[in-house]
Amino acid sequence: MYSPEQLLQGVPADLIRMYEDVAFPKFFLVVSGGNGAVMRTHGLIRDAIANYINIDPTTFTLGTPPTAANGSSPTLWLAADIPDPLAQGIVDARILSSTNITLYTLPYNMPIIGFVGVFAGFTLPNTVMGANTARDLIGTAVQGNSEISQFVQTHRDAFGPQVSSGEAWGTFLASITVHGIVLIVNDTNTVAWRLHVTPPTNDRESWSQLRRLFGKLRIMTALHGTAQLQRAFKCRICPAIDHPTPLCPLPDLPGWLGPTPATIAALEDASRAAAAKAQEQMRLNTSAGEGGSNGRSGTGHGQGPPDAKARRGGKGKRGGDFKGRGKRRERDDFF
Ligand SMILES: [Zn+2]
Secondary structure, three states: OOOOOHHHHHHOOOHHHHHOOOOOOOEEEEOOOOOOOOOHHHHHHHHHHHHHHHHOOOOOEEEEEOOOOOOOOOOEEEEEOOOOHHHHHHHHHOEEOOOEEEEEEOOOOOOOOOOOEEEEEOOOOHHHHHHHHHHHHHHHHHHHHHHHHHHHHHOHHHOOOOOOHHHHHHHHHHHHHEEEEEEEOOOEEEEEEEEEOOOOOOOOOHHHHHHHHHOOOOOEEOOOEEEEOOOOOOOOOOOOOOOOOHHHHHOOEEEEEOOOOOOOHHHHHHHHHHHHHHHHHHHHHHHHHHHOOOOOOOOHHOOHHHHHHHHHHHHHHHHHHHHOOHHHHHHHOOO
C-alpha cells in the first residue's frame, strides 16, 4: 500500500504543475534504492521500459525530478509519449525489476488508498481471533467518536450522491479491516494492526484530515491494553507505507532481482556517492571547458566503480542494519 499523499509531497509544487500540463497518456515511476546519478538512472529507466514493451528507448519522454537532498527518498519520475495500450500495460505491471534497477509504476491520477495507519499497543496475538478482536475494538471506538462520525457523514462524495449520510456512515464502519504485523520493539515481538477502510471521499485534503482524526484516537481497554495510531512506515525498498523495510514482501518473490533489506542501505549509499561524483565532475568539466572543449568523456566514466565498491562494502553492515535502523527513517511525518 503506497501513499499518493506522501509520494506527491516529495515533488516540488511547481514541478507538479508542470507535470499537469504534460499530455496523457502519462504515468509515474518510483525508483528503488535512490536516484543520485541522474543521467545513469535516466538511462536505466529508459532501457527497462523499452525492454518491457519492446520499443526503441528514444521514442518516449522521461521527466526527471530534482535529486533529493538525502539521495534516497522515492521521488516520482514522469513517463510520457508512450501509446496508451502500452502505457496501461506498464502501469498494470506495477513492478519492473532487474539487477540494474527496480521500477514501481503508478497511475498518473493515483487513487486515494484506504490505508489509515498502524495501531499499536493492544496485547493481542497475531491470530484470526486477535485480528477480529482488534477490528471490533477499533470499530467500536470509531463508531463512538463524534468527530470521525460527523466528518465521514459530511465528506462522503466517494459513495455517490444518492447515498444518505447514515448509509455512508454504516458502509464506512462495515469497511473497517485490520491486518496484523509483527514488529520487533526492544527485542520483543510486538503485534500491531494495520487499519484499512473504504475512503469515503475522493478529495486528498479531506482524506488527510480524516486520517488526522484517527490519529487522535486512543483506544483504552480493560483486557487488551491501550492502542493508538503510530507514524506510518516508509519502506525503502518499495513505495509502501504499511510495512517497514525489513518486512518488505517483495524480496521474497521468486526470481526477485531488486534490493533487499540487506542491500538497500548500500544501494542508497552508492546512489549518493554517484550523485556527488557526477556533480563534482560537472564542476571540473565546467572549469576545464572554459579553455578547451572536450569535457564530456569523463562524466560517464567513473560511475560504475563507485557503485560496485559501495555495494560490496555495505554487506558487512547487514546485522546492525536490521536492528539498529532508526525508526524515524522508516516512517513519515504524517502524525
Ligand atoms: Zn516494501
